[in-house]
Amino acid sequence: MASLLRRAREAADGGGVPPTSLIFDCDPGVDDAIALFQAFGAPQALDLLAITTVAGNVGASLTARNARLIRQIAGRLDVPVVPGCERPMVRPPVEAGHFHGESGLGHLPIFEPEAPAYPGHAVDFIVETLMSRPEKTVSLAVTGPMTNLAMAMVREPRIVPRIKAVSAMGGARREGGNITASAEYNIYADPHAAQIVAASGCPLVMLGLDVTHQVRATAERRARIAALPTETARAATNLLTFADEVERRLGTGDDPPQHDLCAIAYLIDPSLFLTVPCRLSVETGSELTLGHTAVEFRLAAGEAGNARWATKADAQGVFDLLTETLARGPVRPA
Ligand code: RIB
Numbered sequence: 001m002a003s004l005l006r007r008a009r010e011a012a013d014g015g016g017v018p019p020t021s022l023i024f025d026c027d028p029g030v031d032d033a034i035a036l037f038q039a040f041g042a043p044q045a046l047d048l049l050a051i052t053t054v055a056g057n058v059g060a061s062l063t064a065r066n067a068r069l070i071r072q073i074a075g076r077l078d079v080p081v082v083p084g085c086e087r088p089m090v091r092p093p094v095e096a097g098h099f100h101g102e103s104g105l106g107h108l109p110i111f112e113p114e115a116p117a118y119p120g121h122a123v124d125f126i127v128e129t130l131m132s133r134p135e136k137t138v139s140l141a142v143t144g145p146m147t148n149l150a151m152a153m154v155r156e157p158r159i160v161p162r163i164k165a166v167s168a169m170g171g172a173r174r175e176g177g178n179i180t181a182s183a184e185y186n187i188y189a190d191p192h193a194a195q196i197v198a199a200s201g202c203p204l205v206m207l208g209l210d211v212t213h214q215v216r217a218t219a220e221r222r223a224r225i226a227a228l229p230t231e232t233a234r235a236a237t238n239l240l241t242f243a244d245e246v247e248r249r250l251g252t253g254d255d256p257p258q259h260d261l262c263a264i265a266y267l268i269d270p271s272l273f274l275t276v277p278c279r280l281s282v283e284t285g286s287e288l289t290l291g292h293t294a295v296e297f298r299l300a301a302g303e304a305g306n307a308r309w310a311t312k313a314d315a316q317g318v319f320d321l322l323t324e325t326l327a328r329g330p331v332r333p334a
């Protein structure tokens with residue numbers, strides 16, 4: 001455990017390597033919020049250029065408000081929150097309020113955040129940032145429907161070769177679907193966007209249900225976080241308690257998987273995950289299997305594949321990193 005904590009500390013501190021410049025695109029969302037606390041709390045590893053938000057778990061105005069609210073709790077008003085697309089590219093919107101509550105943040109006390117949102121659109125921000133910064137220096141994490149990134153690629157295809165990495169939570173292979181029998185929510189919510197991103201040739205790492213279902217907030221892991229004296233740990237405990245209640249009532253009945261946290265933990269410490277090259281395709285035509293991710297590991301000789309698929313996670317390492325990060329949050333007032 002000591003070596004894990006040391007690695008978690010080194011990873012959160014960036015391990016001596018320069019921080020990754022990151023645009024974090026999300027639809028908070030209870031598990032997005034946990035991932036936001038991880039990202040906001042690891043400035044030595046992640047140089048957050050912006051949080052961009054998208055309609056998904058709840059509507060676009062709520063995901064933007066929720067990102068601003070989590071930003072304020074984390075004490076990171078230096079990071080702009082840039083609202084984005086208010087609906088998927090083609091299909092009608094489908095939300096996941098049953099898993100995230102009416103506010104999108106479960107039972108977390110809601111307040112109007114002090115700092116406003118950035119006065120621009122996420123798609124423009126993504127294009128302008130990638131076109132203005134040096135090639136291969138900006139990465140993206142995507143933990144909601146891929147609408148913003150896909151629309152940016154359509155608007156300005158020249159951004160694709162300039163992207164350093166895309167770490168996306170989405171899809172399922174061995175685990176089957178969580179919103180339909182064959183589709184995971186983020187891909188199902190905007191399958192056309194996911195197909196555009198998968199076909200783009202960007203350096204894509206997919207952390208799907210196959211791996212996120214290995215990363216569960218067990219009672220022991222939740223208790224370690226609850227014992228921490230910080231505002232971020234208190235908020236995270238509230239969110240994880242809600243997620244546990246919902247997972248037992250509506251989900252698998254097991255401890256709540258921390259889907260979106262995996263996409264951020266991967267960028268901080270890739271050694272926490274095993275990934276395999278694959279040919280990734282997304283179903284956009286069939287009503288029965290819309291949003292299904294077909295993940296083919298049997299590549300032709302010389303075929304590099306269009307994505308890497310995460311198959312294994314060091315769940316304890318992910319939670320050690322999160323716990324270490326939350327322990328450094330703003331301390332609760334006495
Ligand atoms: O399937 C899990 C994904 O759908 C997560 O990103 C969660 O926030 C929901 O959006």
Ligand code: CA
Nearest residue numbers: 029032143144
């Ligand atoms: Ca999400």
